Amino acid sequence: MATRIGTYTLRLDKPTSIISFAAAGSRKESEGPLGKYFDCINEDSTFGEKTWEKAESTLQKCAVTKALKKAFLTPGDIDLMLAGDLLNQCIGSTYGARQMGIPYLGLYGACSTMAESLLLAALLTEGGMGHRCLAATSSHFCSAERQFRFPLEYGGQRTPTAQWTVTGAGACITALQSGPPYIREVTIGTIEDYGICDINNMGAAMAPAAYATLSHYFHDTGTKPGDFDLILTGDLGVIGSQLLHQLMDEAKLSITANHKDCGLLIYDRIEQDVHAGGSGCGCAATVLCSYILPQIQEGSLKDVLFMATGAMMSPTSVQQGETIPAIAHLLHLSHTSGKEGESC
Amino acid sequence: MTAKEYQSASDKAIPHSKSYRNIPMAFLVGGLLCVLGQAVMNLCLYYGMEKDIASACASMSLIILSAVLTGCNIYDNIAQHAGAGTLVPITGFANSMVSPAMEFKTEGYVLGLGAKMFSIAGPVLVYGVSASVIYGLILFIFGR
Numbered sequence: 001m002a003t004r005i006g007t008y009t010l011r012l013d014k015p016t017s018i019i020s021f022a023a024a025g026s027r028k029e030s031e032g033p034l035g036k037y038f039d040c041i042n043e044d045s046t047f048g049e050k051t052w053e054k055a056e057s058t059l060q061k062c063a064v065t066k067a068l069k070k071a072f073l074t075p076g077d078i079d080l081m082l083a084g085d086l087l088n089q090c091i092g093s094t095y096g097a098r099q100m101g102i103p104y105l106g107l108y109g110a111c112s113t114m115a116e117s118l119l120l121a122a123l124l125t126e127g128g129m130g131h132r133c134l135a136a137t138s139s140h141f142c143s144a145e146r147q148f149r150f151p152l153e154y155g156g157q158r159t160p161t162a163q164w165t166v167t168g169a170g171a172c173i174t175a176l177q178s179g180p181p182y183i184r185e186v187t188i189g190t191i192e193d194y195g196i197c198d199i200n201n202m203g204a205a206m207a208p209a210a211y212a213t214l215s216h217y218f219h220d221t222g223t224k225p226g227d228f229d230l231i232l233t234g235d236l237g238v239i240g241s242q243l244l245h246q247l248m249d250e251a252k253l254s255i256t257a258n259h260k261d262c263g264l265l266i267y268d269r270i271e272q273d274v275h276a277g278g279s280g281c282g283c284a285a286t287v288l289c290s291y292i293l294p295q296i297q298e299g300s301l302k303d304v305l306f307m308a309t310g311a312m313m314s315p316t317s318v319q320q321g322e323t324i325p326a327i328a329h330l331l332h333l334s335h336t337s338g339k340e341g342e343s344c
Numbered sequence: 345m346t347a348k349e350y351q352s353a354s355d356k357a358i359p360h361s362k363s364y365r366n367i368p369m370a371f372l373v374g375g376l377l378c379v380l381g382q383a384v385m386n387l388c389l390y391y392g393m394e395k396d397i398a399s400a401c402a403s404m405s406l407i408i409l410s411a412v413l414t415g416c417n418i419y420d421n422i423a424q425h426a427g428a429g430t431l432v433p434i435t436g437f438a439n440s441m442v443s444p445a446m447e448f449k450t451e452g453y454v455l456g457l458g459a460k461m462f463s464i465a466g467p468v469l470v471y472g473v474s475a476s477v478i479y480g481l482i483l484f485i486f487g488r
Contacts, residue, residue: 051450151447153414154464155423155430155439157366160359194350204354239357246353250345 006220015337020071023290037290060138063169079130110310115329138169139280163279170285203240209326234284234308237277262287373429410435
């Protein structure tokens with residue numbers, strides 16, 4: 001069983017691996033700097049479906065199927081699936097999983113869902129509650145826009161702080177003792193709210209949550225930012241990243257040297273006109289599954305802190321004038337298991 | 345950093361809108377739409393229409409143009425650069441009705457298209473009509 005270290009962090013005692021992973025996306029993602037690393041790309045963002053919600057389900061199913069295929073597994077080999085997305089009642093995930101027959105738990109962590117589902121999958125696997133667990137998430141630009149903002153064809157101008165919801169899905173399968181990448185520690189985030197209420201400035205709303213979780217992790221484990229090759233946040237974008245750097249600098253835990261944000265990696269921000277960067281559950285999920293995990297697997301990245309951030313508001317709470325609470329969950333992903341006497 | 349200090353740091357971090365580009369573009373596109381409306385009106389007058397009817401024809405032409413461009417997925421691309429230039433004239437109103445009608449058609453013609461069509465334009469209608477009633481009352485009481 002995992003051991004609690006400090007107040008917020010859990011250390012996985014048995015070496016828990018991500019045995020397979022896959023990322024799926026659409027045209028805009030394929031045109032971005034990471035396009036070539038995706039496992040499946042469908043140029044048609046409808047994915048051959050009649051509604052955007054169905055398109056998202058198909059997209060997520062695509063990532064899950066690919067992750068299973070890469071590990072030569074069938075849905076029957078998976079003991080538990082943990083999945084979520086941005087849509088009301090998480091229909092992107094439930095409709096994607098309805099023909100799989102895998103025991104299913106739906107999650108809502110907004111854009112932090114990849115970290116939330118993966119850390120739960122890791123803990124359940126390590127605790128022996130499942131031999132293989134599947135963590136998946138997705139987001140679709142068109143389904144998110146119509147739910148949270150305006151119809152696609154509405155002629156409004158996007159603000160400089162707005163972020164572009166990634167049309168993408170990621171899936172990871174966890175199991176014990178199967179080589180890198182390993183999940184070594186996880187820190188479950190706390191809800192943080194610093195009073196930001198602009199729905200078009202999610203990065204600023206989420207940066208304090210990222211700061212809190214990172215500080216908790218460093219405090220609990222006695223590590224410092226320099227101990228990691230990469231500190232990867234989910235979708236803070238350009239403004240959120242800048243604010244996180246400010247908060248970390250103030251706490252004397254500067255991360256400027258080794259911090260990257262998935263929202264700034266997935267698109268060419270200027271060329272692709274995505275304003276403050278990418279966002280959505282699919283942002284952290286696709287960057288992790290396409291670009292980061294292969295590097296940890298081959299050893300070019302040894303230790304990575306992966307932290308997906310989520311803004312936990314709804315259109316109703318925003319209209320009622322509420323500020324935006326946010327959360328960030330962290331996983332320490334490593335090329336080595338950290339267990340004595342084990343070859344990696 | 346307290347929440348208040350953070351909010352001020354956040355305000356400082358926000359890049360400003362490119363007003364040097366947005367304002368002239370809005371002026372240019374909005375002005376062009378007005379010129380187009382005036383041209384239609386002049387054409388109608390030239391062919392002997394009454395002024396009231398010619399004026400209605402000009403508005404209708406712009407509404408149709410906006411609806412067709414919205415339907416062809418072109419309007420939002422123009423609006424991304426034109427900003428208030430396409431939003432403020434009657435074209436913006438037409439776009440705000442047609443775009444939700446297109447978007448929510450998947451939820452059916454009654455509860456989707458019919459109900460959501462006014463999701464953006466509805467408040468404009470409610471407060472526009474209310475303001476005109478209040479104005480009418482003021483005029484009725486004091487304007488005689």
